[in-house]
Amino acid sequence: MAELSTLARPxxxxxxxxxxxxxxxxxxxxxxxAIADVLSVPAIAKAIRAPGVxxxxxxxxxxxxxxxxxxxxxxxxxxxxxxxxxxxxTSSLAAQYELLRAEAESQVAVVITTAATVADAQKTALSAAxxxxxxxxxxxxxxxxxxxxxxxxxKAGDLVIDGSASxxxxxxxAALLS
Numbered sequence: 001m002a003e004l005s006t007l008a009r010p011x012x013x014x015x016x017x018x019x020x021x022x023x024x025x026x027x028x029x030x031x032x033x034a035i036a037d038v039l040s041v042p043a044i045a046k047a048i049r050a051p052g053v054x055x056x057x058x059x060x061x062x063x064x065x066x067x068x069x070x071x072x073x074x075x076x077x078x079x080x081x082x083x084x085x086x087x088x089x090t091s092s093l094a095a096q097y098e099l100l101r102a103e104a105e106s107q108v109a110v111v112i113t114t115a116a117t118v119a120d121a122q123k124t125a126l127s128a129a130x131x132x133x134x135x136x137x138x139x140x141x142x143x144x145x146x147x148x149x150x151x152x153x154x155k156a157g158d159l160v161i162d163g164s165a166s167x168x169x170x171x172x173x174a175a176l177l178s
Contacts, residue, residue: 062078117144
């Protein structure tokens with residue numbers, strides 16, 4: 001079977017276009033997240049893989065499980081995914097939709113991992129610098145990892161900046177061994 005991300009891509013694009021047309025990015029984010037959460041329940045995940053379960057029944061179980069969290073378009077999406085045997089790709093669909101949404105809203109999720117706790121003033125300054133560098137709004141998640149020794153790593157999508165001492169030591173080791 002094809003990769004789930006490949007299966008989910010056209011659905012994510014279609015949902016994104018619906019959200020963009022209706023200016024309802026947040027609503028679709030909530031619906032996709034709710035669908036993915038329900039489909040991660042072990043009993044429902046098992047039912048999706050079970051042979052002989054009617055597609056319409058699967059769709060209705062998911063819709064009923066969400067107790068009104070879906071609008072008519074959200075329910076239609078669940079039915080379409082069930083009909084095309086794509087319910088298992090919903091988590092990937094939601095993730096791809098969020099990437100499209102972030103791009104459209106000129107936002108990027110950034111993870112900054114530091115060797116030690118960072119003061120609020122430094123966080124604010126670093127946030128502003130990253131926002132300026134990437135030319136978009138940033139949503140920063142902070143983490144601490146003492147194994148970095150000192151410094152930090154910054155991850156924003158495919159961009160990774162490693163300014164940690166442990167990263168420098170790894171680069172030095174690779175240079176010496178090659």
